[in-house]
Amino acid sequence: MFEKSLYDLIRGLRNHKGTEKEYIAESIRECRKEIRSNDMDLKSTALMKLTYLEMFGYDMSWASFNVLEVMSSPKYRHKRTGYLAAVQSFRRDTEVLMLAENQLKKDISSPTPTVISLPLNAIPHVINPSMANSVLSDLLPRLTHSHASIRKKTVVTLYRLALVYPETLRPAWPKIKERLQDEHEDPSVTAAIVNVICELGWRRPQDFLPLAPRLFDLLVEGNNNWMAIKLIKLFATLTPLEPRLIKKLLPPLTRIIKETSAMSLLYECINGIIQGGILEAVEGTSDGEEIARLCVGKLRGMMIIEGDANLKYVALLAFERIVRSHPHLVSQQQDVILNCIDDPDISIRMRALDLVVGMVNTDNLTAIVGRLMRQLRTAPTVSSTENTANDRSGQTGLGPYGEPDDSDAEESLRQEKRSDQPPPLPDDYRVTVIRRVLEMCSRDTYANITDFEWYIDVLVQLVRVSPATKTASDTDEDLDIEDVDDVSHGIGRQLQNVAVRVKSVRPEAVEAAQSLVLVDRRDQMFPSSGNGGLGVLEYAGWIVGEYANYLTNPDATMTSLLHPTSTQLPSKTLAIYLQAVPKVFASMAGSEQVSWTPERKTLMTLLMARIVHFLEPLSTHPSLEVQERAVEMLELMRLASEAASGTVTGDAYGDFTDPPLLLTQAIPALFSGAELNPVAAGAQHKVPIPDGLDLDTPINPNLNTLLAEAEQEGFESDEDDVYAAYSEPPASHPSTAPHHTPAADRLDVPLKEKEPTSYQNATEDEYLDPDILARRKAERRERYKDDPFYIDPEAQQTSRPLTPLGSIVRAGNEEVDIDAIPIMDLDLHHTSSRSASDPHVGRTRSPRKAPKRVEIMGDETLGPSDTGDSSAREDIVAPRRASAAAGKSKKSLLQVDSSQLGALSLEDDGSGPMTQLDIERKEAEEAEMKRALMEVERLRLEMQRASERVEARREVVVRKKKKKVRKAEIDGEEVVVPVGDEGGEGREKGVKKKKKKKNADAEGKAEERDKDGGEDGQEGVVKKKKKKRRQVVLDDEGGAE
Amino acid sequence: MINAVLVFNNNGQPRLTKFYTQLETSVQQRLISEIFTLVSNRPNSACNFLPLPPLLASSSKSSTPTTPHNDTPSLVTYRHYATLYFIIISTSTESPLALLDLIQVFVQALDGLFENVCELDLIFNFETLHATLAEMIVGGVVVETQLDRVVEGVKAQGKVAKRPVNEGKSGLGLGGFGRGEGVWAGR
Incomplete structure (x- = not known):
């Protein structure tokens, strides 16, 4: 039989272009066979091939037991293959992990350094808490191994052990510390320890303060840049705890900044100074000024240096860290930072975008938003198909396929390469930009906006550039999640928010909403392709309804609302539309000053007929919300049209005839009760329940008869009273009354006092x-x-x-008679003060000026406003809230959780202050131990009595023999015991106990002293069972001594 | 710490995958695919840092400036050599610029082991590739950054196999590195 080597497999793959899948399937079949063979070479080769294929996503979890077999081979070559397979394929749920434990322990204790390295490398990948406890004792001695490479790997492995089993650090930390303090230690070991401490450091910085002197020495004398970077990062977390360090650190850091040739070190020095709060600490001193100038100057240098995008990127990162604490330092660099917004590199843009969000203020908001808007408007859209073409999964499938051209793969790696394509402006980037714009503008309830008309125009423009949403608008009622995430909803929410909060621009906001709603302008207002921006209709629909009296073109708006295409809208939007229809209708029909002429009657009847026509099909709409509203409105409209047709019209030119009250009073009253004001999230909860409010007893026990009566009553008779009672807000509502008018209302500024703001820092035609x-x-x-x-x-x-x-x-071009121009007395005092604000001068004037006072309604709330709520407020920056909250709870994919370490103190056991919790736990342990001891004692006595009874019947000779055996064993033990019984070495005893087991069963002699010196409450229930034998041993020791 | 080291070629075929957490194979593949999509669209002048791929991005947004560090991977660094992309995913405790140098050391070490290394060497000797990485990074923590010691460590494990002769190696010799000789000299 011919077996493939890994080399054959790879060659085969390269020779089977197009049929790789079949080839791989066949190869895996072969591997399954080979891996069961008894020939270790064959097994190991098969495993190697499987590991190779695993890289391409082919499952090999079924082979985990074979992995163990290969790992346990005595040959290093096999072992290495086995360990690699274990690292690559073992997962959390791999069952054979338990069996691997012994192999790991064995290989850690191997005399060959290369063999020791294998488990050291593998343990971080496969470890779990129970295993950690067990391999720990084998790992600890490796910290003093003669090979530096073993020592440094052990340090790191112990760190990973500690992540799953924090107790590791109790025995390990003192030893690691010893390594660190040793000045003759190999530098690479020291560097590895520093790396580990840096990882541990940010969790528990206080534990590492005692090491500061040694770390400082390493920083000053060290010539390893990697380690120096780590040290600086570590010190940045220590300085907040120990301010004295700052003074000490400053000279070496300054020196490094000035002298080092390594840019990475230079950058991290600046970063460390920023992050460690050193800038704040030395502020005001001459040193401080120098260091601040040095740092910011270097960062600026990184930004403007030609041809190194990486430096630009990291400089932006650094600026982002200080933008909150040192806004002035960052704003000095505004020019270079703003340039990065337009950088061709999307990574840099994103960083710059994050940064500018933090640095906007009243002065630069228009400029920054302008730049971003221009980007969105001018950049070509990338079609999503183009994007997926580059996606690997978009290709014919995954697989270790041969390259189209082999010579490609032979290209030397020495040349670093970069591709030349221009960057696309992907949709998710667009979404991010739009969100950032909204976030910047709405920050602190629009604190930075001085010109809301501008903002409304920006919002309208944003709708046009918003990218298409991925989920096609579905008419079903599966709402939310994606819907809420859709950026057009964010825009709509802003528009709504402005309309509600900023009274002075409400007409403009309504105008904008109207233009969005109008069907015949849809092509113009929305992106030409895709369904982008349509989410905004939900909010625009609400605005045109709620503020219908501001509408400049109510007829057209109504027509658009009733347009047949409206029924195709998402159910949520449609429901809003349905609510808006009667509101607009009310404003159109409601005027009671106009006489009820035949002309008016015809118009109204026609309009109502159209509404009814629109509503009728919707009364069977699948969405319940739509259906319910449609039915309600339908009934209302039918009533109204009845009333309209029933009312006698007056003469067109004659006397005034009252229009039907249902149209002028009742329907408008439904919608125009009280002004809507923004209410803080959570304010509802704060409304106190008034004393004596009984919510349980029915208000009127005869509700049914009452309703029946009401039904019989006509509408004409006293509808005014009825509707007034329902519609007008109660004058003295107990809870809302004191807060009914926003305080800001009293500060109303007459509109004409406001001054238009400067637009000079951004030319509008670039982005609108x-x-x-x-x-x-x-x-x-x-x-x-x-x-x-x-x-x-x-x-x-x-x-x-x-x-x-x-x-x-x-008068224009007409001839001007100069003499006709009257000569005016110029009031110089007056005009000189004017001229400062003259438009001609205004061009060059600094954009910095007192912001125009626009009244923005704040949220209404009761009692002290609670700041925690405001951040979660739905109506301000809502877009990212949901996902952020979800993210917080979810662990990131690649994350290695080190949170367990936070609870563990690295202070030495004795000297470290014990927390209350520790003490309590210890007490509980002791109590349990006492109980266990008593129980053991009782059992022991029982058994003793039993054995006495048995022994009485036994032959004397046998007993003597046994006695002898036991003596011999005790002798052997005496050598072992003094070595390491300090209190924590329960394990060693455990081993001894096992040895003892064989002959211990016959021994049941009464032992008086059962106070056990080694007892320290570390072993729990397991100990109970062993207890008896152990006492026997100890007692014998006592006798021997 | 370092969360993952990946190597794949210009077509997105993986040549080395090393995740320092246990991750489902299918998720690994998805992540590679996402990163490849990101990286293959980068222009020449772009920096060596990627925005977070969607799989990682969702959870990292919660990071706030008040906590300078956390366990969440936040940095994707890459370098492109000839036909291969080298990628390191790490948390904020790593220095971005230093990681670039680390990749450089890694490639230089491979070059030292294979003499003018190319993708084929790595395909046929992926065990050595892993061994080299293991000399530099253990469990996500960097243990060695010195070129000679890395090479020495790998050589101590046994002879480094050469690429099969009949695979041929022609038209090479693009000598010299783009950046400075000293590992730490440049950046």
Whole structure:
């Protein structure tokens, strides 16, 4: 039979292009056969092949027992294959792990260094807590192995052991510390220890403070850059605990920054200074200024250095760390950072994006948002198909297939390579940008926004660039999750939020919502391809309904709401639309000043007929929410049209005739009760239940008759009272009354006082679409039409009374008689103060100026507002909240959890202060031990009596013989015992006890002293059983001594 | 610490996978695939750091600036040599620039072992590839960064097999490294 080697397998793969799957399946079949063979070479080769195929995703968990077999081969070559297979294929649930334990222990104790390395490498991959306990005793002696490579690997392995079994550190840490303190230790071992301490350090920095002097020496004298980086990272976590370190660290760190040739070390030095809080600590001193200048200067240098994107990236990382604590240092570098937003490299862009979110303020918000918007608008969209073409899974399948061209694979690796394609602007990046824009703008309830009209325009523009959502809009009621994540919902929420909170721009917000809702403008307002941005309709629909009286074109809005395509919208949006329809209708029909003319009657009847026509099919809509609303509105509309047709019309030109009250009073009253105000999340919970409020007894026991009566009553008679009772808010509601008007209302600023802000830091035509721009320009022109000084389209001026000069200018190209221009007395005092804000000067004026005061309603709440809630507020930055919360609880994929270490103190056992918990635990252990001892004593006495009874019947000779055997054994033991019985060496005793087992059964002699010196409460229940024999042993020792 | 070291070629075929946590095989493959998608789209001038792949990104957003470190992998560093991508996934306790150097040491060590190493060497000697990595990183912690000691450590385990003769090696000799000779000299 011909067996394939790994080499044959790989060659075979390369020769079977196109049929790899079959080839692999066949090879695995062969391996299954080979691996069962008794020939270890064959077995090992098969395992090697399987491990190779595992790399491509072919399962080999079925071979785990064979892995063990190969691991236990005496030949190093096989062992190595076995260990590699174990590392690559063993998973948490691999059952043979228990059996591997002994093999690991055996190989750790091997005399050959290369063999010891194998388990040292493998243990981190396969370890579990129970195994950790067992291999620990074998690992510890390896810390003093003669080979440095073994020592350093042992240190690391012990660290990984500690991650699953924190108790490891109790015996191991003192030994590791000893290695570290040893100045003659091999430098690579020291470096490995420093690496481990760096990993441990951020969990429990206080435990490593005593080591600071030694670590400092290593930093100063060390010439290993990798270790120096780790040391600096470690010190950055120590300095907050020990401020004195800062003074000590500063000179060497400064020296390194100035002298080192390694950029990585330089960078980490700066990073360490930033992260360790050293900048704050030395602030104000001359040293401090120097170091701050040095650090920021170097970081800036990294940003502007040509051709090294990596430095740019890490510099941004560093800036991101200090942006919260040292915003001024970062904002000095604003120019270079902002350039990174447009970097071709998406990684750098992302970092810059994260960074600018932290550094926005009133002054730079428009500029930053402008840049981002321009990016979204101008960058070509990447089709998603293009993206998947590069995806490996998009290819014909996974597999270790041969390369199309072998010579490719022979290319020397020496040349580092980089591809040349331009970067795409993928959808998820777009989504991130939009979210960041929303986040920046809405921060602290719009603290940074001075011009809300601008913000509304930005939102409208964002809708146009929002990428298509992956889930096609489904009409079923499986809502949420993805829906909420959809970025267009975030935009819509912002629009809604502004409409509600900022009264002064409500007309503009409604206008924007209206333009979004209008069906005939849909092509224009939304992305031309895909279903992007449609989520915003849900919110736009609400706005046009709620603020219907602001609508400039209610007829068209109504037509769009009732458009047949509306029924295709997602059920959630459709439900909102249904609610908006009667609201808009109410505003259109509700005017009671207009006489009820035949013309009006016809219009209303027609409109209601259209609404009914739209609603009827929806009363059987699959979504319950839609269905319910449709039915309700349908009934209301039928009633209204009855009322309308029943009311006699007046003469078109004659006297005033009252329109039907149902239209003018009842329906509007349904929707216009109280102003909606933003309410803080959680405010509802704070509403106190008034005393004496009884929620259990029915308000009216005769509810049914009451309802029946109400049904019989006509609508015409006293509908006003009925509806007023339902619609008007109770004047003195016990709980909401004190908070009914927002405090901010009283601070209302008249609208005309506001000044338009500067737009100079970003030119709008770069990021806003032409139609939005045209509208903005028109608005501005309208606003300034009477302003004689208005020349610049980006003027800064509010309207002023018409002056004679102005009228002449407005007269246009007509010939101007210069003499006709009246000479005015110029009030110099007045104008000189004016000229500062003159539009011509305004261009060069610094953008920094007092922010315009726009009234933004805050959230209403009761009692002290609780800050924890505000971060979770749905209406502010909601998009990422859900996923972040989910992420917090979920462990990352590759994460190695070290949280267990947090609870373990590395202080020496005796000297370390014991926590209350420790003490309690110890007491509990002692109590249990006492109970166990008593139980053992009782059993012992019972057995003793029993054995006495038995022995009485036994022959004397036999007893004597046994006695002799036992004596001999005791002699042997005397040598062993003094070696290591200090208290914690229960294991060694355990071994002895086992030896003892054979002849111990016959010994039941009464032993008086059962106080056990070695007893320290470390062994639990297991000990109980062994107890008896052990006491026998100890007693004999006592006798021998 | 280092969470994973991956090597795959320009077509996304893995040449070395080493995860320092136990991970389902299918998840491993998905992660490789995601990273490959990210890495293969990078332009020439781009930096050597990748945004987090979707599989890892979901859970890392919770990291806040108040805690400088945590256990979550937050850094994906890569380097591209000829036909191969070398990738290291690590937490924030590692220095990004130092990891780039670490990859360089790794490749230099392989070059020292195979003499003008190329992808074929690694395909046929993937055990040596693993052994080399094991000399440098144990359980996600770096134990050795000195080139000669790494090479020495691998050689101590036995003769390093050469690529089969008949696989031929032609038209090579692109000598010299792009970056400085000294391991730590450049960056």
